[in-house]
Amino acid sequence: MTTALIADDEAPMREQLRARLAEAWPALRIVGEAANGIEAVELARALAPAIVFLDIRMPGMSGIEAARLLYQRCHIVFVTAYDQYALDAFAQGAIDYLLKPVTATRLDTTCARLRQRLQQPPEDIGVQLTRLTAALQQAPAAPRHLRWIQAQVGASLRMINTRDVLFFRSDEKYTRVQTAHAELLIRKTLKELADELDPDEFWRIHRSTLVRVDAIESVARDLRGRLMLKLRDCREELEVSRNHTHLFQQM
Structure with a gap:
């Protein structure tokens, strides 16, 4: 053998x-x-x-x-x-x-x-x-920022390029990885992701949410005055907390 x-x-x-x-x-x-x-x-x-x-x-x-x-x-x-x-x-x-x-x-x-x-x-x-x-x-130095997300799907390991991620959202046990075509769960915390991802590509808009900047299609206020993000290839809108409204100064 x-x-x-x-x-x-x-x-x-x-x-x-x-x-x-x-x-x-x-x-x-x-x-x-x-x-x-x-x-x-x-x-x-x-x-x-x-x-x-x-x-x-x-x-x-x-x-x-x-x-x-x-x-x-x-x-x-x-x-x-x-x-x-x-x-x-x-x-x-x-x-x-x-x-x-x-x-x-x-x-x-x-x-x-x-x-x-x-x-x-x-x-x-x-x-x-x-x-x-x-x-x-x-050779140019290898990227210092996280480029691949590893998610367990059944008995296999799924590799997700961070360029395909629309946003990350955390709950008590898992972090949700949302792409245009799939939703997966990983055990990596949002804090770990925030430290490892390129800050020019991903912004923290809420204590529980990281969003890919170039996935943002528009920003608008709802009837309650909250800033809400509309993303390309995603029906779900994301709320921007008060602590992060400075990211959208024109609003």
């Missing part, structure tokens, strides 16, 4: 990749998970997996640093949030990569390549790792 190790400092990303792999390659056995590069190296040496999926950005030791210590032992697949600018470094070498969030189609392709490569020993990718390091040093 082919074995693999997953290393990513974000637990939901590890869960998502594990679930995707179970669908794309049912016979693949995940023997361990690591939250950073140091753990990945230790577990890989102890468990000897045939494949290691490495996040590039991890605390303590990056995925590239871990790969330098492991590539002669196993096949490496990088899992990364970098865009095409940096991914060009993968194009001509033996290292495969998955772009976050991992899609089923792209993972199918990677699994097919891995099945072929497993017939041979791991390739010497030392030169490519050096080239990849140089490319990533020149």
Whole structure:
């Protein structure tokens, strides 16, 4: 049985990749998970997996640093949030990569390549790792703000781009994520979201509501004098609390 190790400092990303792999390659056995590069190296040496999926950005030791210590032992697949600018470094070498969030189609392709490569020993990718390091040093910094929301839907993990979110509304236990086509619930608090989202893209208009600015179609006062927002692709109107009316000074 082919074995693999997953290393990513974000637990939901590890869960998502594990679930995707179970669908794309049912016979693949995940023997361990690591939250950073140091753990990945230790577990890989102890468990000897045939494949290691490495996040590039991890605390303590990056995925590239871990790969330098492991590539002669196993096949490496990088899992990364970098865009095409940096991914060009993968194009001509033996290292495969998955772009976050991992899609089923792209993972199918990677699994097919891995099945072929497993017939041979791991390739010497030392030169490519050096080239990849140089490319990533020149790449624009990864966005600091939250770009993906992870929502559990049944037994699967749904990935939602923040560009598709119209608003977030919290209650006592959950936060509601509203898009033009779906309503989902997450356990992330509104305070956590406010700290992680780009403040130029999302405004807090109420203690329980964050709204995407470019989703606002119009602002009007109702018969009670409250400021109410009408959003594109949404029938629901959102109230602006008194503490946040300064966001709409012309009103």
